[in-house]
Amino acid sequence: MITEDNFIDFKCPYCREMNSFPQESTGLIRECVNCMESLIVPEAEGEFGRPIPLPLTTPRLILRRLEAGDSKDLTGFMFEDEEEALQWLASQSKVKLTTLDRVFQLGVQVQDAGKIIGSVGLRFTDYRFVEAEISIEGGLKDESKDFIKEAVAALLVFCFKQLNLHRVIARSLNDDPASCELFAAAGMRREGEFVKHYFANGEWLNTVWFAMLDEECPAAGI
16 A cells, blocks of 8 residues: 555755655655656655766766767767767767667776767666666777776776666677676676677678666776
8 A cells, every 4th residue: 555654755855845755765766756857866755856967987988978079079079070969969868868769878087198089878777767778989999998898897887886776787798798798797798699789881790788787887997
């Protein structure tokens, strides 16, 4: 039976309006029912919800939302020209962390150089926001691999320690050994391989799946 005692009441950290969610939502990401911003439901009633702790920082990197000014950097590894990059950035600016079936991208910026060398993505795969898929774009050249590995490790910590996710997956094509090595190096389990699952450039490729559960996060050494 659902009663008032089963709910936790708190204020949105952005619009300051009241929200009420079931107790089972405690510590999980939700959308404010008023302003629709993403927030984390607090542990105790009457408190403010927690804002999403972005950007993320590591000893060498900043993982942050991408901006129009990043178009030149993105043209180097994601797009053919800057106009294409700008159009994509305009579309990406409308994506929230809680937008189902859309990838929420974070640019991987090297602190010393101030340059975006890749991006990591997070896409929720269930309406309860406890399972998600991560992905990477660019940054897999030899000189950038260590940076992207650090970014993926930070993203996994964010997923499990900040958003309290249950399970995170990642996928890679078998003709991309660099990304397969990276997910494995971050501590994700190689969970399976779908044979001739994806058709590209005139041939069928295998899709390799990786996964990590919340209790496995410390095993990644992050």
